Amino acid sequence: MPMAASEIASQVLDAHERLLIDQTIAAHRGRPGALLGILEGVQAANAHKFLSMESLRYIAGETGIPPSRVYSAASFYALFNLEPQGDxxxxxxxxxxxxxxxxxxxxxxxxxxxxxxxxxxxxxxxxxxxxxxxxxxxxxxxxxxxxxxxxxxxxxxxxxxxxxxxxxxxxxxxxxxxxxxxx
Ligand code: FES
The missing domain is CATH 3.40.30.10 (Glutaredoxin)
Structure with missing residues (x-):
């Protein structure tokens, strides 16, 4: 049986990262503009203030939002970083x-x-x-x-x-x- 996107992503995100993302998703569930809030929260919680491809795939899998839409939002807004940031x-x-x-x-x-x-x-x-x-x-x-x-x-x-x-x-x-x- 093919793996869901979130299952694939969870192989490279550690348990702590998954937990943080799960909590962020839960905090924004049902809210208007939830995706942007989730991306902002996940980035803020990351030690290097960026959104990894794995985290984007995991967010897509857990929210049911198409991966292309999650990636488009993350790459469109200047607020989001797709690469690790310096101190x-x-x-x-x-x-x-x-x-x-x-x-x-x-x-x-x-x-x-x-x-x-x-x-x-x-x-x-x-x-x-x-x-x-x-x-x-x-x-x-x-x-x-x-x-x-x-x-x-x-x-x-x-x-x-x-x-x-x-x-x-x-x-x-x-x-x-x-x-x-x-x-
Ligand atoms: S051009 Fe507007 S602040 Fe620099």
């Missing part, structure tokens, strides 16, 4: 206002300082979306299309804390403080 997440805005005020230089500089190459993402230079994580998992550098705070451009978010009118020096100082564990 520190730095998000550089690449919207027009921030671009004209130097966000490209900020992005290049922070990548350089952390030994990351933008080309590693496999996306073209013009593509706005980027997510790179250092080999030691300490930093993830991401981009966003706009934070909606254009008057404060250029804007960079460091561990969910918005920094305004950022320049190379202030960003370097932030990264250094995080590297040295002062934040």
């Amino acid at each position: 520190n997440v730095i998000c550089v805005c690449r919207g027009t206002a921030c671009h004209t005020r130097g966000s490209r230089i900020l992005l290049e500089k922070v990548c350089l300082d952390l030994g990351l190459s933008e080309h590693e993402s496999g996306e073209s230079k013009e593509t706005e979306k980027l997510a790179l994580t250092t080999a030691d998992n300490r930093f993830t550098i991401r981009t966003v299309a706009c934070f909606g705070q254009c008057a404060l451009a250029p804007v960079v978010e460091v561990n969910h804390h918005i920094l305004s009118h950022v320049n190379e020096r202030t960003l370097q100082r932030e990264v250094k403080a995080l590297t040295q564990g002062r934040k």
Whole structure:
């Protein structure tokens, strides 16, 4: 007899992970927008703040939502990560206002300082979306299309804390403080 999607996924998710997902599903059952709430909860509970393919398959199997719909939601919303995230997440805005005020230089500089190459993402230079994580998992550098705070451009978010009118020096100082564990 063929295995259900949730049975296949459960072979690679450990019991603790399955329990967390089961609890999250139960907490959202019957609620409007349940899928997004489940994805958000499962990601928040993950140590590396991401949704693995196994967890998406398990969610699909347990909720009865088609796997393609679960994956589409997880890949559509910028809020969700499909790759493990670093301990520190730095998000550089690449919207027009921030671009004209130097966000490209900020992005290049922070990548350089952390030994990351933008080309590693496999996306073209013009593509706005980027997510790179250092080999030691300490930093993830991401981009966003706009934070909606254009008057404060250029804007960079460091561990969910918005920094305004950022320049190379202030960003370097932030990264250094995080590297040295002062934040
Ligand atoms: S363009 Fe950067 S906040 Fe809008």
